[in-house]
């Protein structure tokens with residue numbers, strides 16, 4: 001019998017002769033199963049690659065594993081290659097990071113009704129731009145405009161690809177070739193290269209900064225307005241706070257000035273919750289309905305942050321200004337596709353029924369989940385997880401702090417619960433943690449947790465299908481063995 005060492009030989013030119021011809025190889029039963037599953041073209045392409053790589057290694061005298069140097073071995077290798085090529089790239093993951101609206105993990109998770117509606121609408125043609133009452137071309141905005149206006153109290157609304165597009169389009173349409181007045185305290189960077197000064201120049205508007213980083217007064221705005229002013233812009237500083245000796249001018253205080261001087265007041269709310277989160281003890285995020293009541297003329301916000309829908313940018317406000325924005329040529333390049341359109345409509349319809357909203361909308365359901373419920377899940381997972389990770393690690397219950405995410409007030413956290421996994425040996429703790437994190441990410445449904453303070457932390461706030469995790473524990477144990 002061969003020992004493992006003996007089954008590895010250095011490739012030789014003589015072994016080249018043992019390689020079958022491509023045609024003959026592809027006629028083997030193992031290969032015809034593969035061509036049935038993956039198609040002739042892919043299997044042929046992969047087999048050609050496999051044999052030319054083998055040939056190259058043999059000629060180079062590279063080590064060859066004799067055990068798999070046969071037809072069955074090559075077919076198995078070919079299967080693995082085809083599976084890799086055809087494997088889905090986008091994967092479902094389990095978010096245990098504690099950040100509920102995680103931009104890297106796809107932000108808001110859609111409700112069941114939104115997914116069902118997308119499925120129903122995408123299976124065939126729909127009335128995306130067809131007015132069924134008159135039997136001719138319609139505007140896609142009309143599908144959601146009335147719903148958005150009903151919820152936010154706006155006169156008019158239009159939607160685009162995301163909030164970055166909503167901001168860009170609003171500035172370009174209302175202040176292109178003119179000046180936009182923004183407080184120095186609100187020249188934000190959102191991440192992913194979305195910086196207010198750059199957005200202004202992309203939109204063709206001249207940025208006029210007023211005030212200072214920490215303090216801006218109403219008179220600063222008043223002095224900056226001139227005949228070439230296009231808009232006054234307020235930007236919700238969602239991802240940072242300026243503390244201490246600070247002063248900013250609220251929308252309500254700016255609105256009379258803007259109206260008196262005939263300059264539209266535009267507000268980028270970022271997240272833009274459609275319901276007041278403070279009623280559930282969560283940090284208060286500004287609502288578009290409040291911004292409009294305070295006198296903003298145009299308000300923009302995201303569809304996939306606290307709203308809980310698909311990626312989209314929503315622009316609401318004065319009818320004449322929304323019309324100008326809608327007619328602006330750039331709108332065509334930024335329009336929302338039918339897929340998120342269906343999801344957005346179904347999500348907005350959930351807001352018509354506030355009594356069931358928390359139950360139906362995953363984002364709100366998770367954000368308002370009682371800590372006691374999360375603790376119960378953690379307690380149930382403690383032992384199964386401990387036996388899966390083995391004696392090298394110690395699993396403990398942990399009190400945690402979740403974040404809303406997506407730029408919503410990172411300084412405000414929500415009490416949460418979960419598990420803390422610490423390597424028992426202090427030596428090489430970093431390596432052990434990285435191995436654990438990698439094993440979790442390598443599972444069929446990858447588990448994304450957080451490493452901090454020499455431990456791996458699993459915040460269970462967003463874990464609802466617990467069996468999706470427990471089902472994978474044997475695989476985790478195998479990966480760590």
Ligand SMILES: *Cc1c(COP(=O)(O)O)cnc(C)c1O
Nearest residue numbers: 162163164238269270271302407
């Ligand atoms: C998130 C955010 C944006 C960008 O919105 P997207 O929907 O990601 O394009 C713009 N402005 C503010 C203040 C934000 O928080």
